[in-house]
Amino acid sequence: MLVTVVIIIINYPWYAVCADLFASSMGNLCGLFGLELPEAAHTVLAILCVVLGTLIAYRGLGAITWTTRVLVPLLLILGAVVTVIGFVSVPFDVIWEFQPERPEGEPNIIPYIMSVEANFAFVITLVGGMAEVPRLCKSERSGYWAGVLGQGLAGSFFVVVGAVMAIATQYVTGEMTDDPTLMLAMFSVPALALSSLMLVAFANIGTQAVGSYIYGVMLKSSFRRADYRIMIVILGIYVTLLCIWGKIVEYFGSFLTVSACIYAPLAALLFTDFFIVRRQKFSLRSAFMLNGHTAYRFTGGFNIVGLICLAAGAAISLLIYDPVSTEIHCMPLFYLTPTGASFIGTAVLYFALSRIPAINRYLMKDRGELSV
Numbered sequence: 119m120l121v122t123v124v125i126i127i128i129n130y131p132w133y134a135v136c137a138d139l140f141a142s143s144m145g146n147l148c149g150l151f152g153l154e155l156p157e158a159a160h161t162v163l164a165i166l167c168v169v170l171g172t173l174i175a176y177r178g179l180g181a182i183t184w185t186t187r188v189l190v191p192l193l194l195i196l197g198a199v200v201t202v203i204g205f206v207s208v209p210f211d212v213i214w215e216f217q218p219e220r221p222e223g224e225p226n227i228i229p230y231i232m233s234v235e236a237n238f239a240f241v242i243t244l245v246g247g248m249a250e251v252p253r254l255c256k257s258e259r260s261g262y263w264a265g266v267l268g269q270g271l272a273g274s275f276f277v278v279v280g281a282v283m284a285i286a287t288q289y290v291t292g293e294m295t296d297d298p299t300l301m302l303a304m305f306s307v308p309a310l311a312l313s314s315l316m317l318v319a320f321a322n323i324g325t326q327a328v329g330s331y332i333y334g335v336m337l338k339s340s341f342r343r344a345d346y347r348i349m350i351v352i353l354g355i356y357v358t359l360l361c362i363w364g365k366i367v368e369y370f371g372s373f374l375t376v377s378a379c380i381y382a383p384l385a386a387l388l389f390t391d392f393f394i395v396r397r398q399k400f401s402l403r404s405a406f407m408l409n410g411h412t413a414y415r416f417t418g419g420f421n422i423v424g425l426i427c428l429a430a431g432a433a434i435s436l437l438i439y440d441p442v443s444t445e446i447h448c449m450p451l452f453y454l455t456p457t458g459a460s461f462i463g464t465a466v467l468y469f470a471l472s473r474i475p476a477i478n479r480y481l482m483k484d485r486g487e488l489s490v
Contacts, residue, residue, distance in 0.1 A: 137165070238458060434464070
């Protein structure tokens, strides 16, 4: 339960970013029609995105299914069109030879390490959502392909599309933007720009809905007596407060790295424990907490060794790089990126501890009832 709550606290701000994008999109749409909205309208529109997405999630799986069936194909088509527009609008060499700007005196390698770190952090924060995908599928095969094609292939595709369009806008206007609606309005013909803007705007409502549902299910699985609808409302209130705060986009890079401070060691623990320590063998009976099978019920419900490694992994990341002040504390380890160093350090520490006989007995209480 503790890990579930921590994951949601550090990961759910993603949906405040989606709400902010929705507000920007709607503002740009109004601008196309010559309507100028007051500054406060941005927050109101962001909250509207949260409310609409929460209402869809509140209605349950049926509403989520139809929302994704409509939006996903349209977004994939839009992504393909945008990719063509981006590459046609600027010379290919401009995109291929792009170099990030850096402050004077800063080593050339720093922007590239930061870019790799941002991508590591972005991908690793998907661990929480991917853990919920199998719950929505009817077989292991469909759960696997949902993750690979959905968050693996399609997610990576849209990241590349965003980068290409950002470079294209800088080449044409001299200023880089991360707002997809401005990119589309700038490079598309009016009719395509308008339809694209509307699709991007309402896609963020769908993203809000799916995210609410996934994390609502996660909370429900941890707090079994709680009402799913109450969980959805709580999540909606949380992201609404973030929208009112209004700083989540400003601190987006810091948010990614802070999230990765938890996710990197958590992913390292899962990987090392399953593939190396347990060698892919575990007890289904204890995993599903059947009566009399308590191999995975550790000290007071907490795996002390795992928590120590989790804290150590987060400390490794923060000792290397401060995500708020952007100050680098240890340049040699920074070459591994904070997320990469945290992952490696946690994995090595957990494996080393598991080799100590007393700790090994503490961790491996399931050996007498192996089923998989």
